[in-house]
Amino acid sequence: MISIKNLHKSFGELEVLKGIDLDVEKGQTIVVIGPSGSGKTTFLRCLNILEKPSAGTVEIGGLVADFSKPMSKKQITAFRKQSAMVFQHYNLFPHMTVLDNIMEGPVTVQKKGKAQAKEKALALLEKVGLSDKADSYPYQLSGGQQQRVGIARALALEPKVMLFDEPTSALDPELVGEVLQVMKDLAQEGMTMVVVTHEMRFAKGAADEVLFMDSGRIVERGTPDAVFNRPQEERTKRFLNLIQDTDTI
Amino acid sequence: MYLNSIFSNPERLERLGDIAQSSFLPLIEAAVQFTLPLSVISFILGLFLAIVTALARISTVRIFQWIARVYVSIIRGTPLLVQLFILFYGLPTIGVTIDPFPAAVIGFSLNVGAYASEVIRAAILSIPKGQWEAADTIGMSYSQTLRRVILPQASRVSVPPLSNTFISLVKDTSLAALILVTEMFRVAQQIAATNYEFLLLYGQAALIYWIICFSLSLVQGRLENRFDRYVSR
Ligand SMILES: Nc1ncnc2c1ncn2[C@@H]1O[C@H](COP(=O)(O)OP(=O)(O)OP(=O)(O)O)[C@@H](O)[C@H]1O
Ligand SMILES: [Mg+2]
Numbered sequence: 001m002i003s004i005k006n007l008h009k010s011f012g013e014l015e016v017l018k019g020i021d022l023d024v025e026k027g028q029t030i031v032v033i034g035p036s037g038s039g040k041t042t043f044l045r046c047l048n049i050l051e052k053p054s055a056g057t058v059e060i061g062g063l064v065a066d067f068s069k070p071m072s073k074k075q076i077t078a079f080r081k082q083s084a085m086v087f088q089h090y091n092l093f094p095h096m097t098v099l100d101n102i103m104e105g106p107v108t109v110q111k112k113g114k115a116q117a118k119e120k121a122l123a124l125l126e127k128v129g130l131s132d133k134a135d136s137y138p139y140q141l142s143g144g145q146q147q148r149v150g151i152a153r154a155l156a157l158e159p160k161v162m163l164f165d166e167p168t169s170a171l172d173p174e175l176v177g178e179v180l181q182v183m184k185d186l187a188q189e190g191m192t193m194v195v196v197t198h199e200m201r202f203a204k205g206a207a208d209e210v211l212f213m214d215s216g217r218i219v220e221r222g223t224p225d226a227v228f229n230r231p232q233e234e235r236t237k238r239f240l241n242l243i244q245d246t247d248t249i
Numbered sequence: 250m251y252l253n254s255i256f257s258n259p260e261r262l263e264r265l266g267d268i269a270q271s272s273f274l275p276l277i278e279a280a281v282q283f284t285l286p287l288s289v290i291s292f293i294l295g296l297f298l299a300i301v302t303a304l305a306r307i308s309t310v311r312i313f314q315w316i317a318r319v320y321v322s323i324i325r326g327t328p329l330l331v332q333l334f335i336l337f338y339g340l341p342t343i344g345v346t347i348d349p350f351p352a353a354v355i356g357f358s359l360n361v362g363a364y365a366s367e368v369i370r371a372a373i374l375s376i377p378k379g380q381w382e383a384a385d386t387i388g389m390s391y392s393q394t395l396r397r398v399i400l401p402q403a404s405r406v407s408v409p410p411l412s413n414t415f416i417s418l419v420k421d422t423s424l425a426a427l428i429l430v431t432e433m434f435r436v437a438q439q440i441a442a443t444n445y446e447f448l449l450l451y452g453q454a455a456l457i458y459w460i461i462c463f464s465l466s467l468v469q470g471r472l473e474n475r476f477d478r479y480v481s482r
Binding site: 048050073077080081084085087089091092093094095096104105108109110137138139153154157 | 377379380382383385386387388389390393397398401402405478479480
């Protein structure tokens with residue numbers, strides 16, 4: 001489903017991604033962990049071309065982007081459609097109701113009929129457990145509810161891959177569970193997901209593979225059991241030790 | 250003193266009452282025919298110009314930024330009255346003659362365009378980056394993002410400063426008297442020239458300006474409430 005080869009990203013002088021290679025099968029859930037500043041967010045944003053990678057190729061759902069060549073807007077839009085992003089701070093549209101937030105992509109961008117889009121949006125709201133909030137504005141929702149709307153909004157685009165950037169790290173602890181549950185359900189239904197998270201429970205329960213990133217490289221990878229319980233690399237061990245006391249990384 | 254003379258002289262008082270009554274209608278007429286249309290048309294045109302200028306300022310195209318900067322700088326750096334005089338009295342000397350009303354519309358629109366562009370630019374920049382990114386990730390084009398996400402939120406922030414711009418504009422239209430637009434202030438001048446009751450006539454004009462501006466501030470309050478429906482209070 002995803003095939004990444006030699007992905008590089010620099011901000012001016014600063015090289016943030018130093019050659020990432022990764023293949024993800026359809027339906028797999030990949031969890032990315034690593035210290036702050038290691039490039040996890042940048043990596044996800046490159047997959048959605050919110051940042052333009054400096055070099056490398058990424059294939060998602062059969063569409064290939066070669067970043068050593070210039071891309072037209074049309075190509076970027078087409079490529080971006082393959083995946084959808086869920087943000088740490090939700091980034092819902094505050095001037096739209098929950099329902100309009102979810103329908104915005106399908107109606108404005110994908111030019112779907114309103115009735116059809118609404119039906120789909122309501123079904124998605126039910127899926128994330130927020131049927132009663134369709135007509136609320138984002139400010140009327142808790143953080144956990146807003147993030148579930150964020151997930152529904154991303155799903156409404158019918159992406160082949162879902163990208164999550166620390167979707168629960170802005171939430172109060174008691175709200176984390178409801179969001180993780182929605183994500184677990186998604187994983188179980190066979191959605192392909194790349195999740196940057198510091199939630200051990202989620203990684204252990206839902207991930208097919210865990211990647212440990214440091215300084216712009218994937219330093220170690222394997223099953224959750226292998227990475228968490230028998231890390232090979234010194235840097236991974238040190239990082240895991242740091243976070244061992246808590247449940248979250 | 251003026252006040253003394255009024256109250257010590259009942260005939261004078263009566264005369265003032267008559268003049269006030271008879272001049273009221275022409276003043277209102279002038280306000281409805283010229284002051285208000287001049288304000289509304291100039292504001293609408295100016296707002297379009299302001300949005301374009303604001304977008305030029307934040308665009309990544311150097312030449313657009315530069316044109317917008319120069320325009321704003323010229324308008325802000327020169328007196329409105331001088332601009333109006335250039336349009337109405339200056340341009341005819343190079344063969345460009347514009348009637349008073351259109352000349353005033355052009356002058357005031359250019360003014361609103363420059364001042365409001367700074368307001369709108371600041372409002373656009375105040376929208377968090379995450380909103381642009383969310384729009385990006387759902388596949389919106391630049392213009393869709395502006396239309397559907399950024400400008401609706403920016404307009405909420407802009408209501409108070411743009412209301413100020415509009416209220417200033419209503420008052421500034423009195424300057425159009427000097428390029429022969431028969432708006433309210435000019436009519437007041439004309440009537441006063443026949444009866445020498447300057448205080449009365451200018452006082453009446455001031456009162457009508459105040460009533461218009463006060464009504465506008467009420468409208469502003471309503472707009473603000475309406476826009477606030479989606480933010481917590
Ligand atoms: N737009 C940008 N311009 C310049 N430098 C950037 C930009 N975005 C990120 N960086 C830098 O790239 C590096 C990696 O940042 P990134 O946000 O990807 O890290 P991260 O692993 O997500 O960290 P965290 O766990 O704190 O979210 C950091 O040094 C950061 O300062
Ligand atoms: Mg990050």
